[in-house]
Amino acid sequence: MSTRPSRLFHNMNAKIASVPMVLTAMVVFLGGSIWTVVYSFTDSKLLPREKWVGLDQYERLWGTNRWLVSIENLAIYGVLSLIFSLVIGFVLAALMDQKIRFEDVFRTIFLYPFALSFIVTGLVWQWLLNPDFGVQNVIRGIGFESFTFDPLYDADLAIYGILFAGLWQGTGLVMCLMLAGLRGIDEDIWKAARVDGIPAWKTYLFIVIPMMRPVFITTLVIITAGIVKLYDLVVAQTGGGPGIATEVPAKYVYDMMFQAQNLGQGFAASTMMLVSVIIILIPWAYLEFGGKRRG
Amino acid sequence: MADVTTNPAPRIIDGPRGRKPTRALSGRNIMIYGTLIVVALYYLLPLYVMVVTSLKGMPEIRMGNIFAPPVEITFQPWVKAWAEACTGLNCDGLSRGFWNSVQITVPSVFLSIAIASLNGYALANWRFKGANIFFTILIIGAFIPYQVMLYPIVILLREAGLYGSLTGLIIVHTIFGMPILTLLFRNYFSSVPEELFKAARVDGAGFWGIYFRIMLPMSLPIFVVAMILQVTGIWNDFLFGVVYTRPENYPMTVQLNNIVNSVQGVKEYNVNMAATLLTGLVPLIIYFISGKLFVRGIAAGAVKG
Numbered sequence: 001m002s003t004r005p006s007r008l009f010h011n012m013n014a015k016i017a018s019v020p021m022v023l024t025a026m027v028v029f030l031g032g033s034i035w036t037v038v039y040s041f042t043d044s045k046l047l048p049r050e051k052w053v054g055l056d057q058y059e060r061l062w063g064t065n066r067w068l069v070s071i072e073n074l075a076i077y078g079v080l081s082l083i084f085s086l087v088i089g090f091v092l093a094a095l096m097d098q099k100i101r102f103e104d105v106f107r108t109i110f111l112y113p114f115a116l117s118f119i120v121t122g123l124v125w126q127w128l129l130n131p132d133f134g135v136q137n138v139i140r141g142i143g144f145e146s147f148t149f150d151p152l153y154d155a156d157l158a159i160y161g162i163l164f165a166g167l168w169q170g171t172g173l174v175m176c177l178m179l180a181g182l183r184g185i186d187e188d189i190w191k192a193a194r195v196d197g198i199p200a201w202k203t204y205l206f207i208v209i210p211m212m213r214p215v216f217i218t219t220l221v222i223i224t225a226g227i228v229k230l231y232d233l234v235v236a237q238t239g240g241g242p243g244i245a246t247e248v249p250a251k252y253v254y255d256m257m258f259q260a261q262n263l264g265q266g267f268a269a270s271t272m273m274l275v276s277v278i279i280i281l282i283p284w285a286y287l288e289f290g291g292k293r294r295g
Numbered sequence: 296m297a298d299v300t301t302n303p304a305p306r307i308i309d310g311p312r313g314r315k316p317t318r319a320l321s322g323r324n325i326m327i328y329g330t331l332i333v334v335a336l337y338y339l340l341p342l343y344v345m346v347v348t349s350l351k352g353m354p355e356i357r358m359g360n361i362f363a364p365p366v367e368i369t370f371q372p373w374v375k376a377w378a379e380a381c382t383g384l385n386c387d388g389l390s391r392g393f394w395n396s397v398q399i400t401v402p403s404v405f406l407s408i409a410i411a412s413l414n415g416y417a418l419a420n421w422r423f424k425g426a427n428i429f430f431t432i433l434i435i436g437a438f439i440p441y442q443v444m445l446y447p448i449v450i451l452l453r454e455a456g457l458y459g460s461l462t463g464l465i466i467v468h469t470i471f472g473m474p475i476l477t478l479l480f481r482n483y484f485s486s487v488p489e490e491l492f493k494a495a496r497v498d499g500a501g502f503w504g505i506y507f508r509i510m511l512p513m514s515l516p517i518f519v520v521a522m523i524l525q526v527t528g529i530w531n532d533f534l535f536g537v538v539y540t541r542p543e544n545y546p547m548t549v550q551l552n553n554i555v556n557s558v559q560g561v562k563e564y565n566v567n568m569a570a571t572l573l574t575g576l577v578p579l580i581i582y583f584i585s586g587k588l589f590v591r592g593i594a595a596g597a598v599k600g
Contacts, residue, residue: 013502014421017413018429021477024470025429029436032447039446048446092334095327108583109335111590112342115582117531119548120575123555124341127348127568128361138360168341176590228440232533236552253442258538263446270442281438 033274040267048263057268067269070247073159077248078227081166085223086216088167089174094204096175097182107179111172118169122236125165126152152238155245162237162246169233170226174219181215182208221284228277249273349373349569356564372565376573380566382553383542389570391543392550396530396577398461399546403468404525408518411473415480416506420492430477437474445538452539459541467535472528476521483517484510516588523585524592527578547574 043053061067092110096103113121128134131150139147151161185208193203209216231250238246249269257266344361349372351365359366378388385391418426448467449458457463487510495505511518536546545553551574555567582589 011421011423014417014423014426017417017421017502018423018426020410020469021414021433021473022429024473025432025436027451028444028448028470029439030432032444033439035447036443048450092331095331098327100327100331104586106331106335107590108586109338112579112582113338115527115578115589116575117533117548117578119531119533119552120571123551123567123571124345126555127564128341128344130564133356133361133564135361138362141360168338172338225438232548235533236556239556250440250442253445254534254538257446266442266446270440270445273440274443277438277440281435 036267037271037274040264040271042264042267044263044267046261046263053264057264058272061265061268061272066244066247067249067252069244070249070252073246074227074230074248076159077163077166077230078224080160080163081170081227082220082223084163084167085171085174086219088171089219090178090209092171092175093178093182096179107172107176110175113169114172116169118232119236121165121169122162122233122238125161125168126237129161129164153242155242158238158242158245162233165237166230166233170223174223177215177219177222178212181212184215185211217284217287221281224280225277228273228280345568345572345575349376349565349572351565353563353565372563372569373573375563376554376566376570380554380570381560382545382550382557385543389547389550389554389573392545392547393573395461395540395544395550396547399464399468399536400526400529403465403472403529404522406465407469407472407476407525408521410469411476411521412480412511412514412518413506414473414477415482416484416510417502418477418481419484419487420505420510421502430481433474433477441471441534449538458539459544461540461544464535464539464544464546467539468529468532471535472525476525479517479521479524480514483514487513519585520588520592523581523589526581527589530577 039048040057041052041054042049043051043056096106100106129136129150129152131137131153136147136149139149151157151164189207189211190203193207198207229250230248231254234240234246234248234251240247240251250273253266253270253273256262256269340362347364348356348361350368350370351359352367352369352371355366376388377390377393379386380388417423418430448470452458452463452466455463457466491509492505495509500508530546531548532546533548533552536549540546540549551570554570585592
């Protein structure tokens with residue numbers, strides 16, 4: 001032991017192996033985030049520069065119509081996709097949990113969209129919702145001449161068209177997580193409920209779902225983290241249009257940084273995204289880890 | 296309950312428990328299977344439409360309905376999508392994007408798995424002071440929106456002279472794959488019995504010896520899971536591809552989007568759908584071949600912590 005030169009060289013190989021992790025954590029994740037936040041207080045345009053302008057970028061950001069539309073869209077998409085994917089995912093999982101045959105086949109079908117990229121998803125749904133050839137045209141063709149269903153070309157509905165595609169892509173994952181949760185419920189609870197004559201839907205609503213709270217919370221965090229990142233789907237399906245009807249914050253950031261040469265705006269917008277994620281994550285971390293300490 | 300949140304995958308794979316249902320046709324069964332089949336058809340519809348559209352000629356598409364099977368099957372759209380479709384000035388089709396994606400995905404997958412498995416191994420079996428702080432930052436980093444780190448990485452890559460190159464993009468994929476993969480490997484290596492590790496230590500094996508002779512051969516399934524996770528994730532990436540590469544290096548997803556959403560020329564929906572299918576083919580094939588391992592991969596990828 002006494003031959004070791006210093007503590008620094010103790011366990012040296014593990015430290016060498018961890019160099020990439022340390023660099024990624026400290027330089028990219030921590031350093032990069034701090035850098036972006038700091039430079040959001042500058043008036044950087046094409047290149048970052050240290051001319052401090054205080055909160056100007058944020059004032060401009062919140063005075064920009066396109067940003068407000070982006071936030072509104074993300075809120076609509078986020079709330080609805082949370083509700084629908086949780087409800088549909090849970091119902092599907094409950095159906096799958098009825099000791100059915102062909103469970104593997106059904107699961108394969110419900111989950112395959114999740115293997116596809118958002119670009120592929122967006123382009124398929126763009127085609128399906130195409131008013132001249134897609135669903136609208138088919139239904140008009142069988143006699144309903146005045147049938148209108150062209151969400152992607154109607155500014156008020158376009159975000160729901162994206163929601164359609166997003167749900168198709170992501171609900172299978174929620175179903176899988178929920179199914180795992182349901183399988184974790186002790187079978188005796190079902191037996192006890194049956195003995196007491198409680199109908200199945202009541203057992204689900206008042207016993208099983210409260211017991212699955214950790215699964216729901218984890219799923220919630222996963223879906224939410226995905227919602228904030230919403231970008232590729234919009235780019236592929238509508239390109240933010242018609243007009244600015246389907247703009248989202250992530251796209252605002254990209255366009256400001258790499259198209260409009262307005263880095264300061266991009267930094268400010270991405271900082272707002274970071275803040276929103278922190279606001280979501282802190283209560284979750286508190287519930288998750290605070291709860292464990294108590295129990 | 297605790298093990299449900301951390302490791303739901305085996306539960307799915309175990310399948311349902313208890314006896315098989317005895318009566319095939321009851322009202323309840325009709326309701327259950329009816330709903331599942333209707334939903335399954337809805338999920339399959341886009342795939343079906345992609346396939347039939349890509350096999351039709353343009354006149355047939357303009358006349359008919361998107362759900363109708365092709366009257367005359369043609370593979371011309373597939374040929375065109377692969378070899379002739381234009382993006383900007385290049386008219387060599389999606390094949391360019393495909394090869395770019397291969398060149399990006401293969402090294403990224405190997406590099407990220409090599410680094411992350413060593414990280415996870417160090418964290419599980421050779422913990423040093425402060426290691427957990429870095430690990431915590433790494434995991435928190437997985438939740439930070441990528442947009443926050445986009446530009447700092449541009450600067451780092453530019454300083455290194457790698458901005459716009461495939462190498463740069465490979466490094467980016469390695470960085471962003473690290474949190475989840477490290478977690479995956481750390482958890483897996485932690486579950487390896489400690490006696491085994493101690494016995495190897497007594498026999499004189501060191502850090503690398505134990506990794507290559509014991510951990511690696513014992514953990515092949517988790518390496519396969521990590522590979523599935525990374526191949527689909529990197530193949531499907533769009534944001535990093537568009538930010539960190541030049542047009543001639545664009546991965547397949549970016550090129551696909553440029554082909555389909557280009558404003559010039561007449562829209563050829565059959566070519567577009569063939570191109571879309573071609574891009575989706577790689578992850579789909581992996582998905583259908585790997586089956587339950589894929590489920591395990593995404594469960595591991597999705598359930599962080």
